[in-house]
Amino acid sequence: xxxxxxxxxxxxxxxxxxxxxxxxxxxxxxxxxxxxxxxxxxxxxxxxxxxxxxxxxxxxxxxxxxxxxxxxxxxxxxxxxxxxxxxxxxxxxxxxxxxxxxxxxxxxxxxxxxxxxxxxxxxxxxxxxxxxxxxxxxxxxxxxxxxxxxxxxxxxxxxxxxxxxxxxxxxxxxxxxxxxxxxxxxxxxxxxxxxxxxxxxxxxxxxxxxxxxxxxxxxxxxxxxx
Amino acid sequence: xxxxxxxxxxxxxxxxxxxxxxxxxxxxxxxxxxxxxxxxxxxxxxxxxxxxxxxxxxxxxxxxxxxxxxxxxxxxxxxxxxxxxxxxxxxxxxxxxxxxxxxxxxxxxxxxxxxxxxxxxxxxxxxxxxxxxxxxxxxxxxxxxxxxxxxxxxxxxxxxxxxxxxxxxxxxxxxxxxxxxxxxxxxxxxxxxxxxxxxxxxxxxxxxxxxxxxxxxxxxxxx
Numbered sequence: 144x145x146x147x148x149x150x151x152x153x154x155x156x157x158x159x160x161x162x163x164x165x166x167x168x169x170x171x172x173x174x175x176x177x178x179x180x181x182x183x184x185x186x187x188x189x190x191x192x193x194x195x196x197x198x199x200x201x202x203x204x205x206x207x208x209x210x211x212x213x214x215x216x217x218x219x220x221x222x223x224x225x226x227x228x229x230x231x232x233x234x235x236x237x238x239x240x241x242x243x244x245x246x247x248x249x250x251x252x253x254x255x256x257x258x259x260x261x262x263x264x265x266x267x268x269x270x271x272x273x274x275x276x277x278x279x280x281x282x283x284x285x286x287x288x289x290x291x292x293x294x295x296x297x298x299x300x301x302x303x304x305x306x307x308x309x310x311x312x313x314x315x316x317x318x319x320x321x322x323x324x325x326x327x328x329x330x331x332x333x334x335x336x337x338x339x340x341x342x343x344x345x346x347x348x349x350x351x352x353x354x355x356x357x358x359x360x361x362x363x364x365x366x367x368x369x
Numbered sequence: 370x371x372x373x374x375x376x377x378x379x380x381x382x383x384x385x386x387x388x389x390x391x392x393x394x395x396x397x398x399x400x401x402x403x404x405x406x407x408x409x410x411x412x413x414x415x416x417x418x419x420x421x422x423x424x425x426x427x428x429x430x431x432x433x434x435x436x437x438x439x440x441x442x443x444x445x446x447x448x449x450x451x452x453x454x455x456x457x458x459x460x461x462x463x464x465x466x467x468x469x470x471x472x473x474x475x476x477x478x479x480x481x482x483x484x485x486x487x488x489x490x491x492x493x494x495x496x497x498x499x500x501x502x503x504x505x506x507x508x509x510x511x512x513x514x515x516x517x518x519x520x521x522x523x524x525x526x527x528x529x530x531x532x533x534x535x536x537x538x539x540x541x542x543x544x545x546x547x548x549x550x551x552x553x554x555x556x557x558x559x560x561x562x563x564x565x566x567x568x569x570x571x572x573x574x575x576x577x578x579x580x581x582x583x584x585x586x587x588x589x590x591x592x
Binding site: 153213220306307312331336352 | 373377436438441443444447448456529535536537539547554559560566570571574575577578579582585
C-alpha cells in the first residue's frame, strides 16, 4: 500500500465510517440539545443579572460581580469535575448531562452578564435622564429606552462567547456524557481505527462553522466605522 | 456543617496532598508559559498574513482561522493525541498538547491582532514609509505597538482563556494541577483535592479577571 492509501484506510475508512455513522449522529443530537440548553439558560440568566444590577436592587450589585468574577475565572472543566465528582459525596448526585449543562450555563451567564452590563453602560447617561424626566419608572426606562440600544452593541461579543462556550460541550466527554467526542473516541478505540474521530471532527464542523460565519458577519456589520 | 467541612475541606487530606497539588500547579504555570508565547507568535503571523496583498494568502488565513475556531480544543487534542500514532508518528504528550493548543490559540490571537492592526489608520504606515522605514520596520515600530494597545483588553481576556485551557491537558494525563487533583481524589476517596484545586485556580486567575475588568472599563471611558 502506498502512503496515501494507508492514510485513507486509517483516517477515512468508508467501511468503518458507515458502521459508526448512526452512533455519531446520536452524539450530534446530544451535543445539539446540550448546546441549545446552555445557550438558552446562560443568555437569559446573564441578561437577568445585568438587569438586576442596572436596577440597583439593594445588595445584588456586589453579589453579581462576585458571581461573574468566580465563573469567569474558573476553568469550565474544573467546574464540571467538581459538580460531577464532589457533589455526590453530599448526596447531590448529578447526571453527566446535568453537570455539564449546569457548569457551562453558569460560565455563559457570568460572561453574558458582563457583556450586557458593558452594553448598558455604553448607552449615554442622557438617555436615562430623558426617560426618567418623561415620567417613566427606572424599570421602564431600562426596558424601553436603554436595553434596546444596549443589545445592539452586545451582539458581536456575545456571539463569540456563545460559540466558544458551546464548544465546551465536548468537555462532557470527560464525565462520559455520550456527546460527539465521547461517542467518536470510544468508537475509534473499539474499531481500532481513527475514522470515527474524523467523523466526529466533521460533525463539529457541520455544527459550528455556520455559527463562526454568522459571528464574522455580525462583527463586520457592527464594526467601528472609521 | 462539621460533616460538610470534613468532606470538602478535610485538613488531614489537605496536608497529605498539598505537595502533589503544588507540583501540578507548577506544571500548569510552566505549560502556560510555553503555550502563551507560542500562541501569540503564531497569532501575530496570522494577523500579518491577513494584511497580505495577495488574495490567496488572505483567503487561506480566513480558512485557517475559521477552521480552528470551529473545533473544540479538546477535540483537536484528542485527534492529535490518539490519531497520530496511526500514522506511525509517536508524539510525546507535551508535544501533542502544545500543537493542539497552538492551532487553537494562534487563531484566536490572530483574529484579535488583525482587528488591532486594522484599527490603525493607513496614514501611520504611509508616514512611516515616507520617513524611510522599510515595511517590516514600520510594522515593528509603528503599527504593531499601537495595534496591541488598542486591543489590550481582548489580548488579556484571551490569555485568561488560554490558562484555563491548560486544564484540558489532564485528559491526556499530563501531570498539571487538575490531573493531579483528580488522582489525589481517587486515591483518598474524598473530594477535598478537587475543591482545593478549584481554589488554587481561583487564586491564580481572579487577579487577571479583576485586571481585565479595569482595562475594559478604561477602554469604555476612553472612547
